Amino acid sequence: MNELLRCEGLTKxxxxxxxxxxxxxxxEPGKIIGxxxxxxxxxxxxxxxxxxxLMPSSGRILIDGNIPxxxxxxxxxxxxxxxxxxxxxxxEQIINMFSDFYSDFRPxxxxxxxxxxxxxxxxxxxxxxxxxxxxxxxxxxxxxxxKLYVLDEPIAGVDPATRDYIISTIINNYNKEASVLISTxxxxxxxxxxxxxxxxxxxxxxxxxxxxxxxxxxGMSVDELFREVFKW
Amino acid sequence: xxxxxxxxxxxxxxxxxxxxYLVLFGVALINRLIQLFELVEDSSDSFSMIYEMxxxxxxxxxxxxxxxxxxMTLIVCAIRFYQAxxxxxxxxxxxxxxxxxxxxxxxxxxxxxxxxxxxxxxFLSFVVLTFGELNIExxxxxxxxxxxxxxxxxxxxxxxxxxxxxxIIFGYISMLLLLFTCVSIGQLANKRKxxxxxxxxxxxxxxGQFAATALFIGLAISGYAVHEWIENxxxxxxxxxxxxxxxxxxxxxxxxxxxxxxxxxKKLNLA
Numbered sequence: 001m002n003e004l005l006r007c008e009g010l011t012k013x014x015x016x017x018x019x020x021x022x023x024x025x026x027x028e029p030g031k032i033i034g035x036x037x038x039x040x041x042x043x044x045x046x047x048x049x050x051x052x053x054l055m056p057s058s059g060r061i062l063i064d065g066n067i068p069x070x071x072x073x074x075x076x077x078x079x080x081x082x083x084x085x086x087x088x089x090x091x092e093q094i095i096n097m098f099s100d101f102y103s104d105f106r107p108x109x110x111x112x113x114x115x116x117x118x119x120x121x122x123x124x125x126x127x128x129x130x131x132x133x134x135x136x137x138x139x140x141x142x143x144x145x146x147k148l149y150v151l152d153e154p155i156a157g158v159d160p161a162t163r164d165y166i167i168s169t170i171i172n173n174y175n176k177e178a179s180v181l182i183s184t185x186x187x188x189x190x191x192x193x194x195x196x197x198x199x200x201x202x203x204x205x206x207x208x209x210x211x212x213x214x215x216x217x218x219g220m221s222v223d224e225l226f227r228e229v230f231k232w
Numbered sequence: 233x234x235x236x237x238x239x240x241x242x243x244x245x246x247x248x249x250x251x252x253y254l255v256l257f258g259v260a261l262i263n264r265l266i267q268l269f270e271l272v273e274d275s276s277d278s279f280s281m282i283y284e285m286x287x288x289x290x291x292x293x294x295x296x297x298x299x300x301x302x303x304m305t306l307i308v309c310a311i312r313f314y315q316a317x318x319x320x321x322x323x324x325x326x327x328x329x330x331x332x333x334x335x336x337x338x339x340x341x342x343x344x345x346x347x348x349x350x351x352x353x354x355f356l357s358f359v360v361l362t363f364g365e366l367n368i369e370x371x372x373x374x375x376x377x378x379x380x381x382x383x384x385x386x387x388x389x390x391x392x393x394x395x396x397x398x399x400i401i402f403g404y405i406s407m408l409l410l411l412f413t414c415v416s417i418g419q420l421a422n423k424r425k426x427x428x429x430x431x432x433x434x435x436x437x438x439x440g441q442f443a444a445t446a447l448f449i450g451l452a453i454s455g456y457a458v459h460e461w462i463e464n465x466x467x468x469x470x471x472x473x474x475x476x477x478x479x480x481x482x483x484x485x486x487x488x489x490x491x492x493x494x495x496x497x498k499k500l501n502l503a
Contacts, residue, residue, distance in 0.1 A: 048502075051327050052326075052327065053322075053323070053326045053327060053500055053502060054500065055498050055499075055500075069331075070329045070330055070331045070334075071329070073327050073328065073329040073418075074329035074332075076327070078323075078327050080323040082320045082323060082503075083320060084320050084321055084322075084323035085322040085324075086244070086321055086324075088243070088244055088247060095242055100236050100239075100240075101236060101328045101329060101330075102329070114233070
């Protein structure tokens with residue numbers, strides 16, 4: 001089996017709090033996967049571990065056969081749920097920065113998407129609206145020809161039109177041989193584009209299946225199943 | 233990769249520090265202009281008072297400017313280290329395909345470049361301040377003293393110049409790595425990260441000062457041997473002093489580097 005991501009007995013503790021508990025997971029290439037779970041389920045912790053900005057307390061994580069390192073960071077394209085842009089930079093400078101550091105970055109694609117949004121490339125990032133900053137972050141992430149895209153809450157807190165823009169940007173621009181891992185609560189908005197879903201609860205994977213398989217097995221949409229699994 | 237990291241560190245550091253360097257130049261220039269209106273013997277009392285007040289104010293400002301320029305460079309370098317790696321910017325910088333060592337080296341090198349800039353700025357501002365005959369006299373005096381030292385004992389003079397230069401360079405390296413370590417320890421806290429960093433820095437600095445004071449008191453009360461050593465062979469004593477200082481700086485630098493690297497690799501705590 002061709003594995004892009006493998007988590008084995010992955011555990012992460014923050015002091016006395018268990019964020020991930022013996023999590024096991026395998027992701028294959030060429031899939032769009034929804035990472036779904038309630039607040040505090042461990043989604044962001046798992047994403048941070050994949051991106052190499054957290055170390056597991058125990059267990060291991062392999063990305064394309066390697067533990068998280070500078071090497072894996074060159075094949076993982078990450079969109080965090082915070083605005084990480086340097087305020088003093090212009091749009092052009094941040095694109096140049098991505099071109100400098102990532103050999104898989106496609107600057108022409110980034111410029112064309114920036115132009116389509118009507119954003120001036122000489123604009124400082126500090127003067128862009130919150131929505132445009134989020135779009136620039138997404139464009140930077142999706143302009144990479146990465147093997148794994150990891151998007152943490154990309155459609156949270158944006159209006160429906162922007163949500164559609166974000167989803168279409170993801171679908172139209174990702175490397176087709178890669179996988180896209182999308183963490184979100186807004187399942188109904190992305191259900192139609194997902195190939196697989198992972199339900200995560202109390203730091204453990206409680207369900208991992210294809211969307212079609214789930215619909216067939218449970219006779220309901222992923223959104224309905226989510227409400228069923230995670231109901232209080 | 234280190235070169236690329238330095239490139240993207242350089243601009244924010246320049247944006248933050250250039251105004252401070254320009255202000256120092258400005259104060260030196262104002263002081264030099266005030267000197268052009270130097271008092272003549274028959275100046276009135278009120279003019280004399282105003283002149284003295286302006287002159288002494290600008291000299292005080294200049295001295296403050298030098299202190300601010302030196303300290304601010306170090307503080308800004310520490311702030312940039314925090315911002316780039318432990319604030320929201322850390323989500324970008326820590327997911328770049330570079331190792332924590334490369335991050336630390338890049339930050340260290342770009343900070344050292346700006347420390348060198350601050351020294352050059354202070355020197356050039358001094359040239360501006362003393363521009364004219366005074367300038368020539370000062371450099372003549374320095375040249376004369378250096379020449380006398382070389383004639384008296386060339387080997388030791390050159391050794392001292394090398395030792396002082398190395399001590400200053402490693403002094404900056406150890407201070408920057410100590411600051412990076414304190415910032416890295418501070419980010420472990422979930423709240424008030426900067427406050428913890430400052431607290432850790434002053435804690436370590438105070439311990440260092442106590443250790444140095446204890447060492448010097450120990451030397452002073454060690455009896456006749458040290459006094460005899462200084463009297464009979466002062467050059468050898470001071471060479472040993474610089475070697476000791478240099479060794480302490482190397483130890484602080486290595487400890488700071490490995491601790492920062494460990495915290496950046498294993499204990500990154502992005503909010």
